[in-house]
Each structure stands twice: as structure tokens, then as C-alpha cells.
Amino acid sequence: MIRCAAECDTRNSGPICRIVRRVRFGVTISRVQAEIAAKRLAREGLTDRCQVICADFAELPVEPHYDAMVAVEAVVHSPSLENLLPSLADRLRSGGRLILCDDWLTDKDRGLAARERCLDQFRAGWRVGSLHTVAELVAMSERAGLRLVEDLDLTSYLRLGRPRDHVIRLAVDATVVVPRLRDRLVEMPFWANMIGGSALQAALSRRWLEYHLIVLEKA
Numbered sequence: 001m002i003r004c005a006a007e008c009d010t011r012n013s014g015p016i017c018r019i020v021r022r023v024r025f026g027v028t029i030s031r032v033q034a035e036i037a038a039k040r041l042a043r044e045g046l047t048d049r050c051q052v053i054c055a056d057f058a059e060l061p062v063e064p065h066y067d068a069m070v071a072v073e074a075v076v077h078s079p080s081l082e083n084l085l086p087s088l089a090d091r092l093r094s095g096g097r098l099i100l101c102d103d104w105l106t107d108k109d110r111g112l113a114a115r116e117r118c119l120d121q122f123r124a125g126w127r128v129g130s131l132h133t134v135a136e137l138v139a140m141s142e143r144a145g146l147r148l149v150e151d152l153d154l155t156s157y158l159r160l161g162r163p164r165d166h167v168i169r170l171a172v173d174a175t176v177v178v179p180r181l182r183d184r185l186v187e188m189p190f191w192a193n194m195i196g197g198s199a200l201q202a203a204l205s206r207r208w209l210e211y212h213l214i215v216l217e218k219a
């Protein structure tokens with residue numbers, strides 16, 4: 001059996017419950033999410049298979065070491081991916097894999113004011129600390145002793161521009177009419193989510209960001 005750790009989302013605990021037959025530990029920074037996950041795992045009779053802990057993925061317990069670690073839309077929130085990668089690599093066994101599914105910067109329109117504004121809204125709204133290109137990730141990973149095994153661009157599989165996304169965009173766009181309103185709204189979790197999500201949709205549809213599955217392997 002693979003000994004595996006996964007960052008997990010517990011809004012619906014979907015990913016963790018779907019892949020739990022292969023996952024031993026889940027990690028979330030949110031105590032509320034960890035409690036919801038514990039209840040969901042208990043309800044599904046999976047408590048003996050998987051444990052979800054509330055911890056910072058940058059400060060995981062020194063033991064155990066894992067065959068694989070999976071982070072879906074999570075490492076982008078790290079204040080420093082450069083510092084995070086060596087600490088995750090330390091917790092992998094030799095030959096172990098780090099699987100990251102996240103948003104990555106591209107070089108398209110780099111320096112264009114509209115692009116940089118959009119990316120700033122994404123960073124501010126979704127509390128994003130680490131936005132990098134895949135090339136930057138690969139270089140940082142190599143410094144941490146991890147080599148690229150696979151890079152899959154999944155952007156075209158995303159369902160962007162659903163009717164509710166248009167409604168959110170209209171609401172977010174309307175906030176620019178009052179000076180500095182958006183700066184104040186971005187401090188409020190509900191609006192931050194709307195502003196960040198809307199900027200993410202715009203950036204993905206213009207390919208300023210791409211959504212990639214990356215597999216890295218420890219030497």
C-alpha cells in the first residue's frame with residue numbers, strides 16, 4: 001500500500017474521500033476543515049485508513065516519510081514555494097513523488113498593465129503567496145533534489161465562463177465605480193473569494209495563468 005499524504009479540501013471532503021484508499025494522511029491549515037473531514041471520514045467508515053491533521057504543510061511532523069504527497073490548489077498559498085519545496089522533499093522517501101495540481105504563471109503578455117492588475121487581484125483575493133512559472137518551479141525543485149517527471153496542461157479541461165461566473169464578474173466589475181471600494185472589499189472573505197475567483201477565471205481564459213498537474217520525483 002502506498003503511504004501517501006495529501007493536502008485536502010473539506011468543504012465537501014470530496015477529493016480526500018475519493019482517493020482515500022491510497023491516502024494515509026490529510027493536511028489542512030484549517031481546524032474547521034480538519035474537524036469536518038474527521039466527521040466525514042467517520043461517517044464513511046474510513047477512520048482506520050486515513051487521518052486528517054490540522055497543520056501547516058511547511059511544518060509537517062518529521063516522521064513518517066511518504067511514498068507520495070499530493071497538493072491540489074494548495075501550494076499557491078505558500079508564502080514561499082522556494083522554502084516549502086525542500087521541506088516537502090525532506091519528508092519523501094527516496095524515489096517518492098510530489099504531485100502538484102495548481103495555477104502557474106505563463107510569460108504571455110508579461111508586463112501588460114491589464115495582466116499585472118488581474119494577477120494582483122487574484123493574489124489579493126485568494127491570498128496567493130507563490131505564483132511561479134512551471135520553469136521556475138522546475139528550477140526550484142531541482143535545487144530541492146526533485147526532478148520533473150510529468151507536466152500536464154489541464155487548462156483546456158476547465159469549465160470557465162459558466163453563467164454564474166458572468167454574474168460574479170459583473171458584480172466584481174461594478175465595484176470599480178467607487179474609488180478604493182475594491183481595496184476594502186478584498187479584506188472581507190466573501191468578496192475576497194469573488195474578486196480572486198473572477199480574476200483567476202480572466203487570467204486562465206487569457207492564458208496568463210495555466211492549470212497544470214506536475215509530478216516531481218525525489219532522487
Ligand SMILES: C[S@@+](CC[C@H](N)C(=O)[O-])C[C@H]1O[C@@H](n2cnc3c(N)ncnc32)[C@H](O)[C@@H]1O
Pocket residue numbers: 007008009010015027028029030033055056057058071072073074077078
Ligand atoms: C483553494 S483550497 C483548495 C482545496 C482543495 N484541494 C480542492 O481541490 O478543492 C486551498 C487549501 O489549501 C489549504 N492550505 C493553504 N495553506 C496551507 C498550509 N500552509 N498548510 C496546510 N494547508 C494549507 C487550505 O486549508 C485549503 O484547504
